[in-house]
Amino acid sequence: MSAPAPSPLAIVDAEPLPRQEEVLTEAALAFVAELHRRFTPRRDELLARRAERRAEIARTSTLDFLPETAAIRADDSWRVAPAPDALNDRRVEITGPTDRKMTINALNSGARVWLADFEDASAPTWENVVLGQVNLSDAYTRNIDFTDERSGKSYALKADEELATVVMRPRGWHLNERHLVDADGTPVPGALVDFGLYFFHNAQRLLDLGKGPYFYLPKTESHLEARLWNEVFVFAQEYCGIPQGTVRATVLIETITAAYEMEEILYELRDHASGLNAGRWDYLFSIVKNFRDGGAKFVLPDRNAVTMTAPFMRAYTELLVRTCHKRGAHAIGGMAAFIPSRRDAEVNKVAFEKVRADKDREAGDGFDGSWVAHPDLVPIAMESFDKVLGDKPNQKDRLREDVVVEAADLIAVDSLDAKPTYAGLVNAVQVGIRYIEAWLRGLGAVAIFNLMEDAATAEISRSQIWQWINAEVVLDNGEQVTAELARKVAAKELANIRAEIGDEAFAAGNWQQAHDLLLTVSLDEDYADFLTLPAYEQLKG
Numbered sequence: 161m162s163a164p165a166p167s168p169l170a171i172v173d174a175e176p177l178p179r180q181e182e183v184l185t186e187a188a189l190a191f192v193a194e195l196h197r198r199f200t201p202r203r204d205e206l207l208a209r210r211a212e213r214r215a216e217i218a219r220t221s222t223l224d225f226l227p228e229t230a231a232i233r234a235d236d237s238w239r240v241a242p243a244p245d246a247l248n249d250r251r252v253e254i255t256g257p258t259d260r261k262m263t264i265n266a267l268n269s270g271a272r273v274w275l276a277d278f279e280d281a282s283a284p285t286w287e288n289v290v291l292g293q294v295n296l297s298d299a300y301t302r303n304i305d306f307t308d309e310r311s312g313k314s315y316a317l318k319a320d321e322e323l324a325t326v327v328m329r330p331r332g333w334h335l336n337e338r339h340l341v342d343a344d345g346t347p348v349p350g351a352l353v354d355f356g357l358y359f360f361h362n363a364q365r366l367l368d369l370g371k372g373p374y375f376y377l378p379k380t381e382s383h384l385e386a387r388l389w390n391e392v393f394v395f396a397q398e399y400c401g402i403p404q405g406t407v408r409a410t411v412l413i414e415t416i417t418a419a420y421e422m423e424e425i426l427y428e429l430r431d432h433a434s435g436l437n438a439g440r441w442d443y444l445f446s447i448v449k450n451f452r453d454g455g456a457k458f459v460l461p462d463r464n465a466v467t468m469t470a471p472f473m474r475a476y477t478e479l480l481v482r483t484c485h486k487r488g489a490h491a492i493g494g495m496a497a498f499i500p501s502r503r504d505a506e507v508n509k510v511a512f513e514k515v516r517a518d519k520d521r522e523a524g525d526g527f528d529g530s531w532v533a534h535p536d537l538v539p540i541a542m543e544s545f546d547k548v549l550g551d552k553p554n555q556k557d558r559l560r561e562d563v564v565v566e567a568a569d570l571i572a573v574d575s576l577d578a579k580p581t582y583a584g585l586v587n588a589v590q591v592g593i594r595y596i597e598a599w600l601r602g603l604g605a606v607a608i609f610n611l612m613e614d615a616a617t618a619e620i621s622r623s624q625i626w627q628w629i630n631a632e633v634v635l636d637n638g639e640q641v642t643a644e645l646a647r648k649v650a651a652k653e654l655a656n657i658r659a660e661i662g663d664e665a666f667a668a669g670n671w672q673q674a675h676d677l678l679l680t681v682s683l684d685e686d687y688a689d690f691l692t693l694p695a696y697e698q699l700k701g
Contacts, residue, residue: 169348200348209382253529289353452630482561
């Protein structure tokens with residue numbers, strides 16, 4: 161390992177946390193500082209490129225596969241690096257934030273992989289950022305027993321061979337970490353903070369356990385952003401004395417632009433690539449964001465009406481499976497977000513059947529694994545994949561050469577029969593307010609109406625409100641969606657919440673603040689690229 165120079169980074173506006181010195185060591189901060197020095201300028205260029213590309217989409221209302229990378233797509237000879245043993249069987253993956261209880265429950269869940277989330281399922285308070293790192297290190301050293309103060313229930317890890325393999329998700333490129341700044345006062349990108357601290361402390365420790373530093377890469381919009389991640393991996397391995405090719409990355413294809421560059425993304429990361437994932441809500445959010453001024457043909461109906469069987473979603477998922485298997489990578493399916501009810505068995509029965517049908521479809525389509533949000537869904541998803549895989553770790557040998565997807569198929573939003581409804585507008589407002597309120601309290605994964613919601617679902621909610629207003633959508637009840645109607649629905653929802661929880665709990669929460677923020681990002685003429693950017697300015701801690 162290179163001898164670290166004193167870190168030029170400063171921790172600002174942050175209350176000291178218990179055990180933070182274990183994570184924020186001089187050597188670890190020196191490593192993060194070097195990542196920041198080398199890679200933040202290129203990150204900034206790529207964010208500017210996103211804006212340029214969005215302007216081009218606004219001008220043309222179309223997207224296509226890149227002509228300049230046609231040779232990569234046409235070259236059948238290249239493959240991604242073989243999967244390490246710990247990531248070869250990924251038939252069920254559970255997702256969730258890195259709080260102490262979730263860490264134990266996810267590792268014990270019976271899923272093959274846990275997506276340990278510092279991104280959409282985690283509000284980036286300094287406490288969540290730092291103590292999440294503590295919890296993961298404690299898990300690897302088996303120092304993580306936990307007793308719930310309210311219930312008195314104790315949690316402890318099962319035997320090592322029964323634990324899920326961790327794939328950690330850092331924040332996206334667009335988010336900064338305001339509590340860690342360089343000598344000029346420039347904040348370090350959150351992605352480099354999350355990745356850097358985790359890699360520095362755990363890469364060798366994970367190798368010693370027979371696993372490795374594995375990552376999910378969120379919000380990627382182009383193969384050039386994947387190239388930047390690859391450069392980060394190469395440098396990090398060299399700096400820390402870890403063998404090249406140890407890192408494995410699974411990229412979430414959750415932006416519409418990335419869907420046109422799947423092969424190129426795998427190519428850029430080929431020495432470190434593990435697979436691609438189909439992230440439904442962020443993908444829909446990205447379609448609305450990029451084609452928000454494209455007129456009626458790009459108007460999405462209620463989010464719950466856009467299932468994975470919609471023609472344009474089917475094109476996306478089938479292309480993902482074909483692309484991954486052509487290149488020897490895992491194809492990981494989407495999220496089953498249902499949260500079982502402890503009171504209503506009938507609700508569970510209906511929902512479990514929907515989950516089973518969804519996972520049966522994914523396994524039948526050739527996916528190698530899929531996501532669930534709750535441990536109770538692990539056996540259902542496992543059964544779907546067991547039926548198809550049997551004793552095989554994956555089905556990468558199913559090349560899906562029958563799949564042919566044209567560029568226009570991926571943005572054929574108007575191929576869907578469903579239309580926006582008044583109930584859909586109400587649901588978007590309800591989910592938006594309730595999620596943002598919890599996020600402002602530091603909670604990134606929130607159960608709302610028996611669904612696990614994260615930042616992606618709040619993004620699609622506010623984006624649809626914005627789109628419907630600007631496209632002058634007329635709902636099923638004959639009303640046109642206007643700013644005034646959105647305000648009326650939001651005011652009613654706020655009153656309903658007050659009546660539901662009582663004046664005292666309402667006053668103790670962030671309800672008015674959440675209501676105001678939702679309306680700001682839904683009604684402003686200038687569409688905010690990410691809800692979490694203005695929300696982060698209001699996040700305490």
